[in-house]
Amino acid sequence: MPSYSKYTVHTILRAIGKGSFGKVCIVQKRDTEKMYAMKYMNKQQCIERDEVRNVFRELEILQEIEHVFLVNLWYSFQDEEDMFMVVDLLLGGDLRYHLQQSVQFNEDAVKLYLCEMTLALDYLQSQHIIHRDVKPDNILLDEQGHAHLTDFNIATIIKDGERATALAGTKPYMAPEIFQSFVNGGTGYAFEVDWWSLGVTVFEVLRGWRPYDIHASNSVESLMQLFSTVSVQYSPAWPKDLVSLMRKLLTVNPEHRFSSLSHMQTSPYLADVNWDAVYEKKMEAGFVPNKGRLHCDPTFELEEMILESRPLHKKKKRLAKNRSRDNSKDSQSLISAGNDSGDFFFLSICLKKKKKTDLNTER
Structure with a gap:
């Protein structure tokens, strides 16, 4: 991934899912207060499982597509430990x-x-x-x-x-x-x-x-x-x-x-x-998810907080400790925290930040 050139700020809200290649959490971009889903994949695990090629193929594909009935990529970035993809947040569950x-x-x-x-x-x-x-x-x-x-x-x-x-x-x-x-x-x-x-x-x-x-x-x-x-x-x-x-x-x-x-x-x-x-999404859906609840397995959040050996919400302290130990002045990314609830800054840039369009006006 290329070097970073701009700040984006996210507040991590909670874990909502996991797949074969990573985990997903809800994040909020502080400057706009817009919420997204953020998929993150541990680099070392990707290497150990020989999944690096699949991850980059997924990223390559997501950079080139955009459609009203897809979960679209907004941007991607990395730090020392993980690769991140920030995508549309859909709260209705799968x-x-x-x-x-x-x-x-x-x-x-x-x-x-x-x-x-x-x-x-x-x-x-x-x-x-x-x-x-x-x-x-x-x-x-x-x-x-x-x-x-x-x-x-x-x-x-x-x-x-x-x-x-x-x-x-x-x-x-x-x-x-x-x-x-x-x-x-x-x-x-x-x-x-x-x-x-x-x-x-x-x-x-x-x-x-x-x-x-x-x-x-x-x-x-x-x-x-x-x-x-x-x-x-x-x-x-x-x-x-x-x-x-x-x-x-x-x-x-x-x-x-x-x-x-x-x-x-x-x-x-x-x-x-x-x-x-x-x-144009003008057809009324026959099933509308209850907006008063989060439609995902609650154990995802428990796993992230309790079982995960390298939880995302502790990333700031962990990376700071690693940098101090390595006495590194040329870190690839900068992460700092707002509070212990998991707020953190990423110095980041998308691999290819897509120009978002009005999905309902293009066919």
Whole structure:
């Protein structure tokens, strides 16, 4: 990352989540009082887990994209210990959290999620990006109930005519051709895999379980057998047009799968959708998260405060001690604190601070 050239000031409010590559907390920028989510990743752990390339690929992708139904990057920076990404803060929780809270989403709510994710995936495809991890855990709701796709740490970029080949994703949501390519050395896969994942996600959010009984422990070979022998059982209560659309998303052959906005717009189930209104967030959400509570697992905060060996709120004292010990006068970044609640200054600059636009005016 480049050297820093300007101050940004954040107050750390609380931890709200963690993923395979780091943790997330709510921060407030003091000069504007605007709140963000800040993802931070320990450099040493990234090196030990051989994850550095994935982290920088995620950063590279986030720097180049911006969409109303994505969780967008504002800026990034680093200090001696960690790398940080400051992104949109969405306080409505992810769909996994709400499923675990036994929320029963009605069809109208899920139909809107389907439309919003359709626009997000179609945009990513226009940018040559395969997300590779579309699932309820990675779809966040804002306070009005609109869906946003997040977590690009295993996403990849493919140019025209290229194919991806890596076995990447979360098994229950991975498309058959990903496993096929891994087992038989096939031709690889492309954007269609994200649309399969969207189909699995929509099915799960509507029914409460996934269309295939797949777990992380399943072998790749057994999954290939499963896709060739097991038929998806759709709810008899679903409208026939919805079932027809789900069949198009969960088609094993990617060549016959719905995998673009133009495909989705041919579905009778979506014939009444005003896509401009969806993009402009003018469609009323069928499920609006309770604004009186924080929609995340409270143990994240406890883990950060009690179990974490190098908690973020103690960073200022820890780094000051390290600098004193090393007698370093040329520190890469400067951190100072306002109080023991975790306020701290970062001398920082974004790798490529994006020009934020009015997301509702560009298509």
